[in-house]
Amino acid sequence: MNVTQATLLQNGRIIDPALNIDEPGDLLIVDGIIRQQGKARSIACPPNCESIDLHGKWLVPGLIDMHVHLREPGEEYKETIASGTRAAAAGGFTAVACMPNTSPVNDNQSVTSLILTKAAAEGSARVYPVGAISKNSKGTELAEYGELKKAGAVAVSDDGRPVANSQLMRRALEYSGNHNLLVISHAEEVSLSENGVMNEGALSTRLGLRGIPTVAETIMIYRDLALAEYVGRPIHIAHISTRESVDLIRRAKMRGCRVTAETAPHYFTLTEEAVGIYNTRAKMNPPLRAADDLAAIREGLRDGTIDAIATDHAPHSAMEKDVEFDQAANGIIGLETAVPLSLALVRENVLSPARMIELLSVQPARMLGVAGGSLAAGNPADITVIDPEKSFIYREENVVSKSGNSPFLGWELTGKAVLTIVAGRITFREL
Amino acid sequence: MESEYRFQHKHILGIEELSDRDICFILDTAESFKEISQRPIKKVPTLRGKTVIHLFFEPSTRTRLSFEIAAKRMSADTFNIAAATSSARKGETLIDTAKNLTSMKPDIIVIRHSSSGSPHLLARHIKASVINAGDGTHEHPSQALLDMMTVREKKGKIAGLKIAIVGDISHSRVAHSNIIGFTRMGAEVHVSGPATLIPAGIKELGAVVSHRVEDAVADADVVMALRIQKERQLDPLLPSLREYAAFFGINRTLMKLAKPDAIIMHPGPINRGVEMTFDVADGDQSVIMDQVTNGVAVRMALLYLIMGGEDR
Numbered sequence: 001m002n003v004t005q006a007t008l009l010q011n012g013r014i015i016d017p018a019l020n021i022d023e024p025g026d027l028l029i030v031d032g033i034i035r036q037q038g039k040a041r042s043i044a045c046p047p048n049c050e051s052i053d054l055h056g057k058w059l060v061p062g063l064i065d066m067h068v069h070l071r072e073p074g075e076e077y078k079e080t081i082a083s084g085t086r087a088a089a090a091g092g093f094t095a096v097a098c099m100p101n102t103s104p105v106n107d108n109q110s111v112t113s114l115i116l117t118k119a120a121a122e123g124s125a126r127v128y129p130v131g132a133i134s135k136n137s138k139g140t141e142l143a144e145y146g147e148l149k150k151a152g153a154v155a156v157s158d159d160g161r162p163v164a165n166s167q168l169m170r171r172a173l174e175y176s177g178n179h180n181l182l183v184i185s186h187a188e189e190v191s192l193s194e195n196g197v198m199n200e201g202a203l204s205t206r207l208g209l210r211g212i213p214t215v216a217e218t219i220m221i222y223r224d225l226a227l228a229e230y231v232g233r234p235i236h237i238a239h240i241s242t243r244e245s246v247d248l249i250r251r252a253k254m255r256g257c258r259v260t261a262e263t264a265p266h267y268f269t270l271t272e273e274a275v276g277i278y279n280t281r282a283k284m285n286p287p288l289r290a291a292d293d294l295a296a297i298r299e300g301l302r303d304g305t306i307d308a309i310a311t312d313h314a315p316h317s318a319m320e321k322d323v324e325f326d327q328a329a330n331g332i333i334g335l336e337t338a339v340p341l342s343l344a345l346v347r348e349n350v351l352s353p354a355r356m357i358e359l360l361s362v363q364p365a366r367m368l369g370v371a372g373g374s375l376a377a378g379n380p381a382d383i384t385v386i387d388p389e390k391s392f393i394y395r396e397e398n399v400v401s402k403s404g405n406s407p408f409l410g411w412e413l414t415g416k417a418v419l420t421i422v423a424g425r426i427t428f429r430e431l
Numbered sequence: 432m433e434s435e436y437r438f439q440h441k442h443i444l445g446i447e448e449l450s451d452r453d454i455c456f457i458l459d460t461a462e463s464f465k466e467i468s469q470r471p472i473k474k475v476p477t478l479r480g481k482t483v484i485h486l487f488f489e490p491s492t493r494t495r496l497s498f499e500i501a502a503k504r505m506s507a508d509t510f511n512i513a514a515a516t517s518s519a520r521k522g523e524t525l526i527d528t529a530k531n532l533t534s535m536k537p538d539i540i541v542i543r544h545s546s547s548g549s550p551h552l553l554a555r556h557i558k559a560s561v562i563n564a565g566d567g568t569h570e571h572p573s574q575a576l577l578d579m580m581t582v583r584e585k586k587g588k589i590a591g592l593k594i595a596i597v598g599d600i601s602h603s604r605v606a607h608s609n610i611i612g613f614t615r616m617g618a619e620v621h622v623s624g625p626a627t628l629i630p631a632g633i634k635e636l637g638a639v640v641s642h643r644v645e646d647a648v649a650d651a652d653v654v655m656a657l658r659i660q661k662e663r664q665l666d667p668l669l670p671s672l673r674e675y676a677a678f679f680g681i682n683r684t685l686m687k688l689a690k691p692d693a694i695i696m697h698p699g700p701i702n703r704g705v706e707m708t709f710d711v712a713d714g715d716q717s718v719i720m721d722q723v724t725n726g727v728a729v730r731m732a733l734l735y736l737i738m739g740g741e742d743r
Contacts, residue, residue, distance in 0.1 A: 200631050201631050201632045202631065202632025202633075202634075202635035202636070203632070204630075204631065204632075205607070205630040205631055205632045205633055205635075205636065206447070206607075206632070206635075206636060207547060207548065207569060208547035208548075208566065208567050208568040208569025208570065208604060208607060209547050209548075209567075209568075209569075210568075211630075211631060213631075277548070277551050278547070278548030278551050278552065319524075322524070322526055323524055323525065323526075323552075324525060324544070324546030324548065324549045324552060325546065325547065325548045325552075326546045326547065326548075326567065327546060
């Protein structure tokens, strides 16, 4: 006998850009599905239904992070599918797309299946595996996109190991069309960035650190846009960090190129100055850039040039981070800080609340071709509740991820996910 | 107030952290120590009972010897750890090394390391004072101090001088420390070299950049050549050492453009025939050996000052 499970979320500020809604309302979840959405106090609580009052909170479609590293299989000491998705839930994410640079690389159906099996058994968020563009992400042979897709991959990328060979990138763009997989480009011309550890400029010179010029990113975006347009396929550019990248993508969109792009909260929050006195928690790839780049990234988020905010959540242990700056691994964790850092842009009037939810939910769902991104009745109940006023100090002991490599530790942040629901199941609750 | 000045640095990590007052005070102290090295018995008891560890992760002859002589002339106990014999080869991290050294209660660690910022990392994890003896392409403060000491000695001042630094500015920690130091002391620093070896944003450090080496050297009071490393050809940064020598090497013809009493410096070791010709390196204007002599005095001063400058 089926027991009906119902939850009524009452009197929240429902922000659902897909339905063009931004007003107080109620939302009824029955058996993991959104049953009904209505005006505040308009929905009655059915029998055995838990009702949760959301006065003053945002009730939004579940946030989707299209760019994370879960480290499993292979580097479980940094993060696991279980711990990474717990961090996702704590940060308000109901789904994550995990990059293939695990060990072994997710370039085949077995690894994809393993990730999905683990996620189903231990996960606190939906997990969408991203397969590799090339076998072992070596950049020489195409991975088996058909098998990857069948096993559950939603996109392909050689994230972390940029595709140097233009012919391979062309073939990847062509062949991904047969299997309807989005190609995600980690745009980096390695001959220009090799051995670089921070943004190239006066500061890298002052610190005696080898620089990564902005053109290392833009040259590759140029190439990938040219290839995508030539073969007539869409392309998604990951973690853009420079003004020129934003300009290039804006112009490409204007002429009708099917390009989408994401940036990460650190690129619209921090500049290269965060490196300070060799702070390895401010080391990532691409590197933190100059103030002018940060301004351009913010403008790109505002005007629609950039389609998504993705965290590039990249857990590393102290072993990789508490070392000499040039020896330290690239990357920071981001799942638990994306909401407050994005809300900062709302408070500064860079983004409207609806635009923020587009960037964190609606568009990632659309680009990846996955469920979610809307609170319309009949959709799976993937829901995030955000308290935009809640302030907290982000402390190491409160980090949910297995790793603590964040430049935001010790920051006082405002705005937090307080309730995360995946298919009707509460994965995180702090209210 | 003049009398209120006190040297207050626990570590010497870079010229960047030193004010013009600090630099002046170090140079004054070094000058007063210079005489010790001219005595028949070249030893004072100032640092007796202090332990100085020279932690060198990069090969060095001159700098390490200079630091060691400085420490020994001050009666400190000195120990050398070279990378080849250290735990670094066994995979020990720098922080672990720092913790282990701390357990043995040293007073000063002199570190040279190929990673920029490693002295800063060490200083964060160790109780002892840290002296940076060269970190990556970042800084080499004791070299810049001995260069400034030599210039002040020969020219009577630093402020108002034109200093030309020629060569591989990008990879030279000596150049970085000197640009900061000489600029802070009121000199005008001009740099020149192949554009491939001039780093981004060097102007913001205070240097004037000249494409033509002749412009940098013209009317200069000091001409400093930097070492060109052979592996720079591979990057590719240089077509050949031969071409470098022809267009950027310091020779007599070029020196005619400088002030008649200009001095010639080099942090060593010299690639003769590349950065400068034999005759220039050994000529009357060369103060290269004075730099080496002053190196000992400057390092004595640094050891003394970071130990609190007492019991003199």
